[in-house]
Amino acid sequence: MSGRVAVETPVLKKNDEYAAGNRRWFAELGMAVINIMSAPGAGKTTLLEKTLPMLAGRYSCAVIEGDLQTDLDAERIRKVGVRAHQINTTCCHLDARMVGGAVETFLESPPDVLIIENIGNLVCPASYDLGESVKVTLFSVVEGADKPKKYPKMFRMSDCVVLNKADLLPYSGVELDELLSNVRDVSPEAAVFTVSARTGEGLAGWVEWLAARVEKARGR
Amino acid sequence: MHEAGIAAEILEIAQAQSALLGGARVAEVTVRVGDMSGVAPEALEFAFEALREGEASGAVLVIKRIAVLARCETCGTDSRPGADLVLWCAVCGKPLKVLEGEELMVESIELEGDAE
Numbered sequence: 001m002s003g004r005v006a007v008e009t010p011v012l013k014k015n016d017e018y019a020a021g022n023r024r025w026f027a028e029l030g031m032a033v034i035n036i037m038s039a040p041g042a043g044k045t046t047l048l049e050k051t052l053p054m055l056a057g058r059y060s061c062a063v064i065e066g067d068l069q070t071d072l073d074a075e076r077i078r079k080v081g082v083r084a085h086q087i088n089t090t091c092c093h094l095d096a097r098m099v100g101g102a103v104e105t106f107l108e109s110p111p112d113v114l115i116i117e118n119i120g121n122l123v124c125p126a127s128y129d130l131g132e133s134v135k136v137t138l139f140s141v142v143e144g145a146d147k148p149k150k151y152p153k154m155f156r157m158s159d160c161v162v163l164n165k166a167d168l169l170p171y172s173g174v175e176l177d178e179l180l181s182n183v184r185d186v187s188p189e190a191a192v193f194t195v196s197a198r199t200g201e202g203l204a205g206w207v208e209w210l211a212a213r214v215e216k217a218r219g220r
Numbered sequence: 221m222h223e224a225g226i227a228a229e230i231l232e233i234a235q236a237q238s239a240l241l242g243g244a245r246v247a248e249v250t251v252r253v254g255d256m257s258g259v260a261p262e263a264l265e266f267a268f269e270a271l272r273e274g275e276a277s278g279a280v281l282v283i284k285r286i287a288v289l290a291r292c293e294t295c296g297t298d299s300r301p302g303a304d305l306v307l308w309c310a311v312c313g314k315p316l317k318v319l320e321g322e323e324l325m326v327e328s329i330e331l332e333g334d335a336e
Contacts, residue, residue, distance in 0.1 A: 007326050008325060188307055
């Protein structure tokens with residue numbers, strides 16, 4: 001027999017189903033899960049090194065680190081006193097199954113807040129739902145004001161866009177207003193913070209926003 | 221890039237359909253790829269051709285590109301944002317909801333088998 005079958009199936013259906021399972025599981029555990037995405041070198045780990053101590057008094061935290069090679073990032077997180085699990089994958093993104101497996105390692109005492117540091121890549125991670133409660137795009141201002149228009153998907157899908165390395169603005173040739181306007185064009189409803197993870201500038205506003213989203217995700 | 225992973229998922233969906241029909245040959249797979257899906261059609265075609273095997277070894281991938289279509293939920297105006305991707309309503313200044321252009325869907329699969 002021959003013929004055309006209308007299937008109308010999302011290409012990433014398998015991942016989407018796994019992510020939906022994760023989401024139910026994370027809700028049962030009362031765990032807020034934050035997926036942080038960016039290009040390599042935008043400062044995800046540095047942002048976490050500064051953010052985690054600011055959350056520490058209020059919540060127990062854990063971090064999943066995604067990288068192609070090394071557990072350097074997990075080591076950096078452990079140095080600030082937070083549990084970390086490193087995923088090494090030659091994939092250009094984390095998927096829901098990898099994250100589900102990593103969460104198993106924290107089950108003896110599930111954290112209130114789980115932060116996933118995705119693999120450095122401004123394109124692919126945006127396509128893969130992990131079952132997270134909150135998506136964050138981190139972008140360093142030195143990457144250029146035009147990038148939100150060139151790589152719109154990640155910005156669009158994010159609940160929050162954090163613009164990092166604000167301390168380098170004077171040397172970058174990037175106009176902050178132009179960058180902010182491009183972020184707003186493609187992602188009208190995201191919360192936007194301009195920070196320097198290195199100097200600490202602007203971090204209080206970001207952490208306050210994050211804590212509010214954590215409360216919401218945990219149903220408090 | 222993740223197009224190899226995407227192509228593998230498309231082939232898996234096609235193989236599953238083939239299995240439902242007793243291992244029919246997959247002649248063609250039609251997918252819809254939104255301009256804002258984050259998938260590069262050329263890379264997807266290349267990966268699909270490299271990865272196809274078994275019942276799908278001769279399958280042709282047909283890619284329908286879907287332009288971005290957005291609607292203002294405040295005033296009801298539909299618009300097609302151009303390359304500048306301004307997702308705000310030009311009429312009333314409110315954020316737009318994207319209706320089309322983010323999809324990544326297997327639309328249909330053409331199968332060929334021995335007629336009985």
